[in-house]
Amino acid sequence: MSSKDDARTLVLEEQVKTLSDELLQCQADKEFVWSLWKRLQVANPDLTQAVSLVVEREKHKAEIKDRKVLEILQSKDYKIQELEQRVTGQQQEINGLLQRRTAEEESDLMKKELTALREQLVNKSQELELTFPLRTTENT
Secondary structure, eight states, rough: HHHHHHHHHOOOOOOHHHHHHHHHHHHHHHHHHHHHHHHHHHHSOOOOHHHHHHHHHHHHHHHHHHHHHHHHHHHHHHHHHHHHHHOOOOHHHHHHHHHHHHHHHHHHHHHHHHHHHHHHHHHHHHHHHHHHHHHHOOOO
């Protein structure tokens, strides 16, 4: 199976899970409505109890929704922390590379200065030799 097929399979599995969850919720809603309808079909229905049941059901649904939102937010927070850690690591790597580059540039500059000083030394040595030639044993 290719990675494209794997990705498609994951998407389809997620869709199946979502649809299954929605089906369960719809079935639960149907059962609740059916139960409520039966309660209201009696000669003197207890409207206060029916309203309380509806309010309790809506509270429960809101709590489930809030829990899902909280899970999503926590997931996002975790992802943000991961990304911040990656950014920090990459920033440290960049700083290390910049320090190494700066050290290499300084080293190159010092090598150039050293080469220039050696050339000056050679030039001065030759100049001195021309000005004050070494006495050989013949002159003594």
